[in-house]
Amino acid sequence: MPAPDQDRVLLGQFGAAHGIRGEIKINSYTEEPAGIADYGPFTLDDGRVVEITAIRVQGDALVARVKGIGDRNAAETLRNRKLFVDRSALPDLEEEDDFYHADLVGLALELEDGTPYGTIASVQNFGAGDLIEVEPAPGARTFYLPFTRAIVPTVDIKAGKAVVVPPPETEARPEPGEPEDEA
Structure with a gap:
C-alpha cells in the first residue's frame, strides 16, 4: 500500500x-x-x-x-x-481531540497494556459509521473495527499511536500465519 x-x-x-x-x-x-x-x-x-x-x-x-x-x-x-x-484549504483544528481521517492512516495501534496490535491501514465508511482497517502485521490479512470512542478510546496524533480495545469477537482472531478454524 x-x-x-x-x-x-x-x-x-x-x-x-x-x-x-x-x-x-x-x-x-x-x-x-x-x-x-x-x-x-x-x-x-x-x-x-x-x-x-x-x-x-x-x-x-x-x-x-x-x-x-x-x-x-x-x-x-x-x-x-x-x-x-x-x-x-481546510480550517485549522481547534481541539486537541480533533483530527482528519488522513491523520489516522499509519498510526500504530496498541492495547491498553501497551501490547502492539498493528497499524491503521485506512479509514472507511460503508454507510453504517466509520471503520478503521487494521493491519496486524506487515502483509497480514487486514480486518475492520468500528471507529468509536469505546473501541478506540485514545488517539495521539503527535505520538503516532492510538489505543484500541477490541471487541470480544476479535479476541479469537488467529495470529498471523496461524490457520483459521473451519467451524
Missing part, C-alpha cells in the same frame, strides 16, 4: 449517477455532510479536478451537481471516485 499523501485529505466519494441530468450521489466525510461543496475544487483520485456547484439532500442521500457534467453518462465517469483537497 503506498504511503498516504499528507498534503491531501479525503473529504468524500462519488456514488452512482442520479437521474438523467448529470446529478450524482455523494458520500461526504465532512462534519456537516452537505457542507462538502464549500471545500472544493476537488482533485479526484484519477487526477481530474472537479467543482461541486450544488448539493441537496434526497432522502438519506446527498445528490450533487458538478460543473461540466450535464448528463447521466458524464456523471457515471465520476462513479466511485474519491474527492481530495489540499490540507491547506
Whole structure:
C-alpha cells in the first residue's frame, strides 16, 4: 500500500449517477455532510479536478451537481471516485481531540497494556459509521473495527499511536500465519 499523501485529505466519494441530468450521489466525510461543496475544487483520485456547484439532500442521500457534467453518462465517469483537497484549504483544528481521517492512516495501534496490535491501514465508511482497517502485521490479512470512542478510546496524533480495545469477537482472531478454524 503506498504511503498516504499528507498534503491531501479525503473529504468524500462519488456514488452512482442520479437521474438523467448529470446529478450524482455523494458520500461526504465532512462534519456537516452537505457542507462538502464549500471545500472544493476537488482533485479526484484519477487526477481530474472537479467543482461541486450544488448539493441537496434526497432522502438519506446527498445528490450533487458538478460543473461540466450535464448528463447521466458524464456523471457515471465520476462513479466511485474519491474527492481530495489540499490540507491547506481546510480550517485549522481547534481541539486537541480533533483530527482528519488522513491523520489516522499509519498510526500504530496498541492495547491498553501497551501490547502492539498493528497499524491503521485506512479509514472507511460503508454507510453504517466509520471503520478503521487494521493491519496486524506487515502483509497480514487486514480486518475492520468500528471507529468509536469505546473501541478506540485514545488517539495521539503527535505520538503516532492510538489505543484500541477490541471487541470480544476479535479476541479469537488467529495470529498471523496461524490457520483459521473451519467451524
